[in-house]
Amino acid sequence: MSERCYITTPIYYVNDRPHIGHTYTTVLADVMARHRRMMGEEVYFLTGTDEHGQKIEKAAAARGITPKALADEVVPNFETMWKRMEITNDHFVRTTHAAHKAVVQAKFLELLASGDIFKATYKGLYSVSDEAYVTETQAKEMQAQGLAHQLVELEEESYFFRLSAYENWLIQLYEKYPEFVQPEFRLNEVKQFVAPGGALGNLQDLSISRTSITWGIPVPGDEKHVVYVWFDALLNYLSACREGFWPPTFQLVGKDILRFHAIYWPAFLMAMHRQDGDDLQGELPARIRELLPRTILAHGWWLMGEDKMSKSKGNVVRPDQLLKFGNDAVRFFFMREMTVGLDRSFSFEGFMDRLNADLANGLGNLASRTLSMLIRYREGRVPVPATLDAMDLEILETGRLAASAYLEKAAANDFHGALEGLWTYLRQLDGYIVKAEPWKLAKDEGAQAKLDTVLCLLYRALRATAVLLAPVMPAMAQTLWKGLGQSGAVADQRFAGLDYDAPAPGPVAAPEPLFQRIDKETVMTELDAASAAAAPAAPAAELPLDVPPLREVVDYDTFAKTDLRVGLVLTAEAVPKSKKLIKMTVDIGFETRTILGGIATGYTPEELVGRKVVVVANLAPRALMGIESHGMLLAASDNNSKPYLVAPPADARPGFIVK
Numbered sequence: 001m002s003e004r005c006y007i008t009t010p011i012y013y014v015n016d017r018p019h020i021g022h023t024y025t026t027v028l029a030d031v032m033a034r035h036r037r038m039m040g041e042e043v044y045f046l047t048g049t050d051e052h053g054q055k056i057e058k059a060a061a062a063r064g065i066t067p068k069a070l071a072d073e074v075v076p077n078f079e080t081m082w083k084r085m086e087i088t089n090d091h092f093v094r095t096t097h098a099a100h101k102a103v104v105q106a107k108f109l110e111l112l113a114s115g116d117i118f119k120a121t122y123k124g125l126y127s128v129s130d131e132a133y134v135t136e137t138q139a140k141e142m143q144a145q146g147l148a149h150q151l152v153e154l155e156e157e158s159y160f161f162r163l164s165a166y167e168n169w170l171i172q173l174y175e176k177y178p179e180f181v182q183p184e185f186r187l188n189e190v191k192q193f194v195a196p197g198g199a200l201g202n203l204q205d206l207s208i209s210r211t212s213i214t215w216g217i218p219v220p221g222d223e224k225h226v227v228y229v230w231f232d233a234l235l236n237y238l239s240a241c242r243e244g245f246w247p248p249t250f251q252l253v254g255k256d257i258l259r260f261h262a263i264y265w266p267a268f269l270m271a272m273h274r275q276d277g278d279d280l281q282g283e284l285p286a287r288i289r290e291l292l293p294r295t296i297l298a299h300g301w302w303l304m305g306e307d308k309m310s311k312s313k314g315n316v317v318r319p320d321q322l323l324k325f326g327n328d329a330v331r332f333f334f335m336r337e338m339t340v341g342l343d344r345s346f347s348f349e350g351f352m353d354r355l356n357a358d359l360a361n362g363l364g365n366l367a368s369r370t371l372s373m374l375i376r377y378r379e380g381r382v383p384v385p386a387t388l389d390a391m392d393l394e395i396l397e398t399g400r401l402a403a404s405a406y407l408e409k410a411a412a413n414d415f416h417g418a419l420e421g422l423w424t425y426l427r428q429l430d431g432y433i434v435k436a437e438p439w440k441l442a443k444d445e446g447a448q449a450k451l452d453t454v455l456c457l458l459y460r461a462l463r464a465t466a467v468l469l470a471p472v473m474p475a476m477a478q479t480l481w482k483g484l485g486q487s488g489a490v491a492d493q494r495f496a497g498l499d500y501d502a503p504a505p506g507p508v509a510a511p512e513p514l515f516q517r518i519d520k521e522t523v524m525t526e527l528d529a530a531s532a533a534a535a536p537a538a539p540a541a542e543l544p545l546d547v548p549p550l551r552e553v554v555d556y557d558t559f560a561k562t563d564l565r566v567g568l569v570l571t572a573e574a575v576p577k578s579k580k581l582i583k584m585t586v587d588i589g590f591e592t593r594t595i596l597g598g599i600a601t602g603y604t605p606e607e608l609v610g611r612k613v614v615v616v617a618n619l620a621p622r623a624l625m626g627i628e629s630h631g632m633l634l635a636a637s638d639n640n641s642k643p644y645l646v647a648p649p650a651d652a653r654p655g656f657i658v659k
């Protein structure tokens, strides 16, 4: 039986359309899947969408539609994009599929029965953006990065996963089976996180249910809880696995979601597979290792210059912007430019330079020269070499080494290195042509046998190249394959069966250009024009300041009577039937207050949660719309503008006095 290989991508959130990040991961997975098929492996390749959780609930609310309607609208964008990019996934999983939900609920109940999930009350700092509770250290890191507004203090009844109990086994997994996370430096990051300084006792149990949201898979039997979105999402790899393919061979993830995949995910699986008698403090049983993913492959990020791409910065590259240069070109660029694991900065200029150099010139030129010469000098028939001189033997040996190095690197998922090496070889072939001077040989009656050799070696080199490149550039490899007079699909070839010396079947065809050279200057001008058009319109001329005259002077003691405090908005909701009012609960350090603010013209309730504010804390309570407000928030405005909340610095703590 041929070897089986199960490859996964992360499942993508449905709050955005596909961007370069999604596209890169999916293309890498597809290249790996195609390559493994040509290695003779039986591949199951899974991708899909992650549709539950607070992020999606919020995005849908902002659009005024249900989360399911949002998902149904966005999912086809992914499916269509993958078709366009010739992605050969065997299945597309959606976490809203009934089959997936059933597996999540069943596994939840199993772990509840085994004691790996238990119910308790939890109080802690919660990161709204990560949808996860954070440790004190993480909270400090976030505060230092100015992300304190994304933290809220939550207290809730929650189901917990006994993550701490698996720390010993996890550490053994990383130590004894370092292939579990690749590349190696990413494994070190994970180890550092689980056991800084090699010390045990760092992992805390993980809250895996939520009562604060409703958009999720209900906890069976306790339906006011929904399953935490990461428990739900990670289980897609299990719920959508094809019979006989477990465990995953390669799971592709971006560096930002490595922790979830390298810590939580194997711990969930350990809990699912452990048996009575297994000792969590003892050795990790080999039987369990066999049931865990073989490798979590973590890649880096595409950056814009040195910057992270983000919707708010407006610097996100979308696949449509690249695909107009051809799908294979994009796939090639991704594989050639990015070293799996590292970050890489993207630029349109770099993109075009790479394609012009490697596809229009490099490969395209070599193919068209070779085919033209075969047609011109041999009427398209491929001759058989008579004798081989030292130069021929050298290029043959170079080719043999280049092909095996390519296959070795690609099998280790180093497509960057594999392609770099292959293109060095293509340049050596150009050098071989220059040295052999076939145009001179053609004119020399006595050099016809030598010309046969040169043409044949070039032909065979291109044929091997078409096979090697088929996973990366399926369409271009097929065009080349057909041009070389080969029949059938190049993707049906097997690397092991690659017969370098096989006779050529039919005559070669007139060369079809593999890649049209890009006129970089024209494209850059177009891009500049498009980005100028898309740039935000100049702000409308500001209205003159419209404020009342300065109030009468007060002495310090009068001012000092007002007690101003830093507060943290914990919850916020619109007050029904009021256009202006928002009802909030605000933590002011020593107590939590209900405060009404007339700020709905400036803020949505979602934007307020997690924000630090300045509270007038000793104002007499006042009822508005039947709700009593215990304080007031400071905001800046003039008579025309919306309110701008006064914001204390990120690391000011709730309760701090403002004076």
Ligand code: MSP
Binding pocket: 009, 010, 011, 012, 013, 020, 021, 022, 024, 025, 050, 233, 234, 252, 253, 254, 255, 256, 257, 300, 301, 302, 303, 309
């Ligand atoms: N839904 C989760 C994954 C759950 S898997 C059980 C998720 N989704 S995502 O849509 O936000 O991101 C998907 C992937 O895109 C992540 O692997 C992330 O690293 C990747 N990328 C997002 N931006 C990226 C770049 N700029 N460059 C490369 N990949 C990046 O996370």
